[in-house]
Amino acid sequence: MVSPETSDSKPSQNRRPDAPDAPDSEPPKPVPTRIVLAMQGVTKSYPNGRVALRGVDLMVPEGDFVFLVGPSGAGKSTVIKLLIRDELPTKGLVLLDGRDLGRLKRRDVPKVRRRIGVVFQDFKLLPNKTVRDNVGFALEVTGARAKDIAPAVDRVLRVVGLTGQADQLPGQLSGGEQQRTAIARALVHNPRLFIADEPTGNLDPVISWEIIQLLLRINELGVTVLMATHNAEVVTAVRKRVVALENGRIVRDEVGAAYHRED
Amino acid sequence: MLGFIAFSVRRAWHGFWHNGLMSLAATATMILMLVLLSGLIILRTGLEATISYVQSEVQVVAYLKDSATPQDVAALETSLQAMPEVSSVGYLSKEKAYQDFLARHPDEADVINSLPTNPLPASLQINLADPNNYASVATYLNKQPTVDHVVNIKQTVDQLNTVINVLQTGGTVLLVVVGLIVLFIVVNTIRLAVVARADEIEIMRLVGASDAFIRWPFIFEGALVGLLGAGVTIVLLFLGQGPITSFLSDYFKVLPIEAGATVGRDIALTVLGTGVGIGILGSYLSVRSYLIR
Ligand SMILES: Nc1ncnc2c1ncn2[C@@H]1O[C@H](COP(=O)(O)OP(=O)(O)O)[C@@H](O)[C@H]1O
Ligand SMILES: [Mg+2]
8 A cells, every 4th residue: 555665666756765854853763764745846836827836845754743834825735735636736746655646547536535634724614514423424425334434433533532522513612622523534534644734723822732732642643744834833842844835945844943944 | 336325315315405595496496497398398289289280271172063973072082082191071062162152241142143053163172181292182183074173272381381380490499498598597506506515525525535425416416406396397287287278278269289198298207307307417517516627
């Protein structure tokens, strides 16, 4: 299912033969790390002529926690849309587990999406379904058997700590609880990659911290996490890998960094 | 597969009832349009009945020589009846022609009575299966020694054909135009109902639902709207059947019109097929734009 980097046959992958992102400062990891996602020379221009990304190179090894930061309009959401194959790159390669998303067949797209959990600033919950049904929805519409749904939903609700709210509607929940419902839904397919596009953008600082703690825990469970954010305080405090975008270019890629450059 | 169908039907059913207002709007539009369409079809049926009635009334009249014996006339009638172009043959004797004339023109009784003999000829009235075949019948009659002359109806037939063509073409064009308008309106109402649920579709795509899982519930839902719309329309038509029939037979007093069982069944089937068809088409087209590019 997952092609290790070494077995990848695409020559372009070999442009960076060693994994430069394996940092010295992090606790030692098994050395030939699998690359969960890679972008190589990615340029994206939208049909209206707007160029959102210019020559972006990014590699994220399995188990990483990456903050994607930058001012609004820098291209963070575009990176995410490319990773979930909502958009296709104009130039360059987007690889997920070594698979070229640009050459993915249409009918294989859903299968790839099931291996990525994704949440957004605006939770995207169905207002007339309970927490339980919102989470179960992700399984229901991907053809899961009815008897498998309830246990899987219970499991992820426990992970996000919403067992007690399972039968409430999104309208009865706080913003943080709604986002945790969305996170539970994103986890229910057991994704190897978890992507969050400004997940705390609508939440106050305390609740934002809870969400970050939750994402850190998910990362500890072995899930690779990529989070686009504006939240300088959180990024600086957590000291994880920071990839900074500006005007569609990566201007900084540092491990254990702060939100802003510290020279 | 069975699970998939069960899933789609269940989702369609929920989708229909959980979005009551949109479903109601789509169904009401569907009903309105189907009633319009079936009204037009009924009118067209009436028009066709009128046309074939008028066509059946077209007669070739052959005046007979006074020398023709009853045996001659009977033989001619038999041979005419054997022709496939002929639907029926009527005989008008000299005496009856005279009576008819008097009845129609009482003022001229003096004139006609002053003549030494009855000047009016006996005649055969031949009804045709198709008025366009009058020529072969006329040619045949002209060759008969007992026939004096045949009334030339070429002009009448031509004029009738022109009128019929105009009416039939007009009716068909109207039906097609209204059909397209109905299609457009219903498809767009269904599109509105689908657009209202764009969020739901987006979520389905994000969590990795395949095109089939997204599309089929909506197609079943469209079929449900069509089925419901057609059902209500058929009930309305059934309730309106009495008044419609009496209106039609009042309007076309002379016509032997019966909005018979087969007409009713054909219209019901058309309404059902159109409703379900447009419902499915509308959903298919509306959902398509939301699927993976
Ligand atoms: N669908 C789109 N069509 C056209 N331009 C877009 C579209 N999405 C984003 N853009 C443009 O691309 C640039 C990057 O946008 P985005 O990736 O959303 O940035 P960010 O998430 O960092 O705020 C912006 O200039 C934005 O206006
Ligand atoms: Mg954004």
